[in-house]
Amino acid sequence: MAHSASHLGTVNRLTAACRITRPITCLLAALSAACGGTLAGHPAATGWGRDALSMVSMAGVMGVANAVNDIADLPADRIGKPWRPMASGQLGVRTAWSVVLALALLTMTTAAALGPTQTLFAGALLLLDLAYSYRLKDTVLVGNLVVGVVCGGTLLFGASVTGGLTLRPCVAAGTVLLFVLGYEIVKTLQDSAADGEAGFRTLATVFRPEVSVGAYAAVAAALCLAVLAVGAPVSSAPSLFLVCAAPFLIAPVCLCAWILWTSPDRDASTARVLLILRLAWFPGLFSLALLK
Known part of the structure; x- marks a missing residue:
């Protein structure tokens, strides 16, 4: 019985x-690297093995980002998201750091196998992961922008492996x-109560919800303009x-802007918008691959 309990634990x-580590977002980061590799060249030209290594490396970058963020967000998660593994006591901080170190080692080992440029690139993304969680999260918009840079960076990393940072992967990134x-931005709006109690300064905790x-809406308009005026040409x-x-x-993204703008129930609208954006992430990445 004791052995069974220990095994279950x-x-x-x-x-x-x-x-x-959020396995789904790690998978998306790997697919983003593959998308970048496809847009910059063709993996077969440099070897499918190198493309696979780039996918593993970027999955590791995203795993580190998510795990470190959970460690840094522990005070806020105890207030707003007590079901998360660390906030609920299922996982200790020391074990979480062990996961971070293992993923960072995986990231840097696979990047080193690809070359010095990729090693520096992966190292820079890992540093941005740490900077976001421990410095830049507590900012107005800067931290949100850094998360976008890391996610776009996974696509550029893949491009650097197969063909270089040409125009198409840069547009996709x-x-x-x-x-x-x-x-x-929407996520900080959803987390505003817990972030405020934890003392984080974000767009949603500093300004009224209408500002977020x-x-x-401004970011959604910029994305649509980028797709129509830059992507298509x-x-x-x-x-x-x-x-x-x-x-x-x-x-x-336009539907989400409309929901946020018109819905009087802020909690329900942000939850609905985040769900729509999560569902759009993979097919949206697929459409960017068609820039090729």
Whole structure:
């Protein structure tokens, strides 16, 4: 009986350790690197193994970002998200740091196998992860922008492996940055009560909710402009790109802006918007791959 309980406890800790990395966002980071590699060249030209290494490295970057953020956010999560692994006591801080170190080692090892440029690139993204959680999260918009830079950076990393930072992957990375920036603005709006109690300064805790809604609308407009005025002209198949980008990128972000602007129930509207954006993330990334 004691052995079974111990085994169950180990399984629970491993599950909790996995949960703080957010496996789905790690997968999206890996796919973002693959998208960048496809836009910059073709993985077959440099070897599929290198493309796989870039995907693993960027998944590690995102895992580190998520785990470190959970460690730094522990006081706020105890208030607003007590079900999370660390806030609920399922996982200790020491174990969480062990996960961070293991993922950082994985990231740097795979990046080093790709070359010195990729090693520096991956190291810079890891430093941004740490800077966000311990310095830049407690800012108005700067931290949100850094998260967008890291997510867009995963796409550029993949591009650097197969063909370099040409125009198409740069346009795609900029679009990812805008998408994630909008998502982060809405997320701080949802977390405003807990962040305020924990003492974080964000757009949503410093200003009225209408300011965050306006900021999201501005970012959504910039994303739509980037897709229509920049993305379509650089695509080799602009009609196909727009056919996919219209429902997968433009429509979701515009719908979210409308929901935030018109809904009187702020909690319900932010939850609905975050769900829509999460669902749009993968198909939106697929549409960006069509810039090729």
